[in-house]
Amino acid sequence: SAVISQKPSRDICQRGTSLTIQCQVDSQVTMMFWYRQQPGQSLTLIATANQGSEATYESGFVIDKFPISRPNLTFSTLTVSNMSPEDSSIYLCSVDLQGAEAFFGQGTRLTVV
Amino acid sequence: DQQVKQNSPSLSVQEGRISILNCDYTNSMFDYFLWYKKYPAEGPTFLISISSIKDKNEDGRFTVFLNKSAKHLSLHIVPSQPGDSAVYFCAASNGGATNKLIFGTGTLLAVQP
Numbered sequence: 001s002a003v004i005s006q007k008p009s010r011d012i013c014q015r016g017t018s019l020t021i022q023c024q025v026d027s028q029v030t031m032m033f034w035y036r037q038q039p040g041q042s043l044t045l046i047a048t049a050n051q052g053s054e055a056t057y058e059s060g061f062v063i064d065k066f067p068i069s070r071p072n073l074t075f076s077t078l079t080v081s082n083m084s085p086e087d088s089s090i091y092l093c094s095v096d097l098q099g100a101e102a103f104f105g106q107g108t109r110l111t112v113v
Numbered sequence: 114d115q116q117v118k119q120n121s122p123s124l125s126v127q128e129g130r131i132s133i134l135n136c137d138y139t140n141s142m143f144d145y146f147l148w149y150k151k152y153p154a155e156g157p158t159f160l161i162s163i164s165s166i167k168d169k170n171e172d173g174r175f176t177v178f179l180n181k182s183a184k185h186l187s188l189h190i191v192p193s194q195p196g197d198s199a200v201y202f203c204a205a206s207n208g209g210a211t212n213k214l215i216f217g218t219g220t221l222l223a224v225q226p
Binding site: 048058102104 | 117147149154155156157158159162202213215216217
């Protein structure tokens with residue numbers, strides 16, 4: 001298994017500002033994933049982050065809005081830029097370990113006011 | 114287009130009885146299916162998975178059944194315990210757990226003492 005730490009666990013932000021979410025894993029992993037869970041919705045993949053290359057974004061998500069960094073094999077950040085109330089969600093990072101099931105961090109609950 | 118559907122938003126069962134959570138999918142390319150449990154303010158926790166080459170996988174009190182012809186899977190929990198009360202998500206991918214996971218909207222299970 002993997003221990004995944006996300007920071008912050010929650011935040012309330014003003015519209016128009018940006019928030020950077022950190023994800024730290026206790027082991028080296030090739031792929032890290034960022035998901036969003038909007039209120040009452042399922043988890044939706046935002047992007048896949050590989051170390052040493054640009055993140056791969058899913059349809060409906062763009063780098064300007066959700067820039068991602070992956071400086072090494074244990075760490076990644078997701079920034080939610082120019083926030084609006086529609087960005088209020090739970091943001092989760094996850095990793096896969098050698099083809100096993102994906103493990104998730106505890107999530108970041110973001111409220112934009 | 115919701116490729117993975119959990120049509121029951123909630124389910125209530127008595128302690129000791131069987132809980133059956135259902136999930137339907139539309140994409141015949143999915144070859145790997147997972148169930149996750151999520152408590153409030155925590156990230157999803159992996160429960161059990163099944164490959165499309167199988168029709169049943171069992172792990173303790175949890176059994177997942179896959180009916181490929183019907184594009185349907187179910188999670189059986191027996192006997193149900195109050196600690197099982199959580200939101201349960203099914204997820205699917207094509208390419209195993211290392212590939213993008215498509216989640217259902219979740220079913221809130223309440224196990225009554």
